[in-house]
Amino acid sequence: MPRKAVDQELSRERILEVARHLFVTKGYRAISMRSIGQQLGYSHGSLYYHFNDKAELFYAIAQEDFQRLGRLFEHVLNQSPSEGMSKLEQVMLEFIQFGLNHPHHYEIMFMTRDEELLAYAHAEQGRCMEMFYTIVRQSLSAHMMSEQDRHNIPRSLFLALHGFVSYYIQDQVTFEEVKPAATAHVRFLCRRAVEEAIQSA
Incomplete structure (x- = not known):
């Protein structure tokens, strides 16, 4: 998927919002980029357009x-x-x-x-x-x-x-x-x- 399309569909702010909730409620070590992506309804690869890890x-x-x-x-x-x-x-x-x-x-x-x-x-x-x-x-x-x-x-x-x-x-x-x-x-x-x-x- 082109980067532009990903940026339009999945904002950095939305990723931060969902990841923050998961880190607090589930624990940092229990959460993976894959699980964050699943919670957002996207593949975890989409997150790497915004964050390296x-x-x-x-x-x-x-x-x-x-x-x-x-x-x-x-x-x-x-x-x-x-x-x-x-x-x-x-x-x-x-x-x-x-x-x-x-x-x-x-x-x-x-x-x-x-x-x-x-x-x-x-x-x-x-x-x-x-x-x-x-x-x-x-x-x-x-x-x-x-x-x-x-x-x-x-x-x-x-x-x-x-x-x-x-x-x-x-x-x-x-x-x-x-x-x-x-x-x-x-x-x-x-x-x-x-x-x-x-x-x-």
């Missing part, structure tokens, strides 16, 4: 998902926060919303245990987390934090958000179902972060 396909998924979260952070930073919320609270709430409304994306990004796969996601994960850390530091810039707190506070906030998301992902709830709890969680975390920053000033 399964590892490249997984990396493309991780890269796309982290870029999506990065764009979300940038969008929030460029918009006025919701009434009664700080910019940092809004960013943290959007992170929770992203995780709960896109559980397969989130599991690929932050809950992968396979060491081989972690190697593919590590660089993208590091860039995403550094972006979050920078947002936290800028939000608390009015306080003269110690170098240790400049590292510890953003990390602690991220881990607290990750704990919230990973806990509720297990229950398969949507963000709207736990929005009041998420808002209270974020406000508590930000209040504690400011208190910690003030103490270290």
Whole structure:
């Protein structure tokens, strides 16, 4: 089949969507390019027009998902926060919303245990987390934090958000179902972060 025809019929985005679901629900090692092709209704050879192998396909998924979260952070930073919320609270709430409304994306990004796969996601994960850390530091810039707190506070906030998301992902709830709890969680975390920053000033 000519490459052009394949590209028109089977998009890269569709492959990523189906492969992401299969990797999360069945496990990376249990899934082959053939099984992904079967799920899509195409021969596995069609996938090779877009990806050289399964590892490249997984990396493309991780890269796309982290870029999506990065764009979300940038969008929030460029918009006025919701009434009664700080910019940092809004960013943290959007992170929770992203995780709960896109559980397969989130599991690929932050809950992968396979060491081989972690190697593919590590660089993208590091860039995403550094972006979050920078947002936290800028939000608390009015306080003269110690170098240790400049590292510890953003990390602690991220881990607290990750704990919230990973806990509720297990229950398969949507963000709207736990929005009041998420808002209270974020406000508590930000209040504690400011208190910690003030103490270290």
